[in-house]
Amino acid sequence: MNFETLDKNWDLVIVxxxxxxxxxxxxxxxxxxxxxxxxxxxxAWGTSSRSSxxxxxxxxxxxxxxxxxxxxxxxxxxxxxxxAPGLVEPLAFHLPIYKDRKPGKWTMxxxxxxxxxxxxxxxxxxxxxxxxxxxxxxxxxxxLIGGFSFTDAxxxxxxxxxxxxxxxxxxxxxxxxxxxxxxLVRDGNSHIQGIVLEDTxxxxxxxxxxxxAINATGVWAEELHPSPEKNKHLRxxxxxxxxFPIELIPIGNTVSINSMGKTRWLPLNGRRCxxxxxxx
Numbered sequence: 001m002n003f004e005t006l007d008k009n010w011d012l013v014i015v016x017x018x019x020x021x022x023x024x025x026x027x028x029x030x031x032x033x034x035x036x037x038x039x040x041x042x043x044a045w046g047t048s049s050r051s052s053x054x055x056x057x058x059x060x061x062x063x064x065x066x067x068x069x070x071x072x073x074x075x076x077x078x079x080x081x082x083x084a085p086g087l088v089e090p091l092a093f094h095l096p097i098y099k100d101r102k103p104g105k106w107t108m109x110x111x112x113x114x115x116x117x118x119x120x121x122x123x124x125x126x127x128x129x130x131x132x133x134x135x136x137x138x139x140x141x142x143x144l145i146g147g148f149s150f151t152d153a154x155x156x157x158x159x160x161x162x163x164x165x166x167x168x169x170x171x172x173x174x175x176x177x178x179x180x181x182x183x184l185v186r187d188g189n190s191h192i193q194g195i196v197l198e199d200t201x202x203x204x205x206x207x208x209x210x211x212x213a214i215n216a217t218g219v220w221a222e223e224l225h226p227s228p229e230k231n232k233h234l235r236x237x238x239x240x241x242x243x244f245p246i247e248l249i250p251i252g253n254t255v256s257i258n259s260m261g262k263t264r265w266l267p268l269n270g271r272r273c274x275x276x277x278x279x280x
Contacts, residue, residue: 001176001199003206010036010208013195015181015224016216017041018048019157022164022175024214029173036208037165037173040180040200044161047218052241055080055088055153057119062111063103074118077153084160091154095256096132096139096147105145112150124150136255181224184213 012028014021017039028035039045058066058073080088097105105126112124125148127135132147139147165175178200185194185207194209215221219236227233 001179003197003199003204006206006208007034007036007174008206008208010034010210011212012036013038013181013208013210013213014216015195015213016218016220017043017161017165017175017177018046018216018218019044019161019164020048020218021214021216022048022161022168024216025168025173025175026164026171029168029171035168035173036210037168037175038179038181038197039175039177041177043165043175043177044158046220048161049158051155051157052239053154053157054091055155057115057152059111059115059150059152062114067114070115071118074115078119080155081153084155084163087160087163088153088155090151091254093150093152093254093256094132094136094139094147095150096136097145098143099145101143108148112148115150124148136251136253138249138251139255139257184225 011034014024014028014035014037017037021037021039022043025035025037055077056073057077058070061067061070061073081090095108097103097108103111109126116122116124126146127149128146129141129144133139133141133144135149136147169175180198180200182196182198182205184192185196187193192211192213194207195213196205196207198205215224217224219234222234
């Protein structure tokens, strides 16, 4: 980036080029704010290209009694399906129900009914044991009484970030990658007056003016601004995903298995494959 040609005055600067920063950028420019987004690596380099690729309505939040969060998640899922076809698509799930194991049939039924009422469309059905076994012949049938089919969604996470950034630039915003926020510039009252930027390749630096900055760097947020509470800090966490070739697990749909901390063995082409989970 040639900083000599960069505008030095902005209404808003967003630090972080993941899905959060990209979403804020689009909303800001659509509302008439002169907005700059900066990302120190590639856009969607971090969490936004390493997600589970799911856009779920928060079915697990119902288990915790968090109806408000479930409602928000379902509405956002439906909005993404409408606004980003091809990038966000419905995804069918199959959930086996076992005798004397949670969640029970009626508990799961109640949760899925609430789920569908919120989304405004009927997306689930219950299948008896024989029908479910035909749908998913690899699922362990010991204690199986049936299973539910329901719908959530999947996303091409990195491409969604790039789409939001491209749309924002068409509206007049600007997004720069390989540009790092070195420090915030404040006045005597600690109000933000600007940001010092650095080109991560040439190491060239420039100071730009802005009265508002949004830190959308996720787990790296404290590298730019420390926690205002001494004993409370962000602690990075990492989810683990095991990836198997389709030849090993030839299933046609997504199967969700709640093992409640126990293991489940499934026969796969003469072999045994171990599925396990703490709570889902």
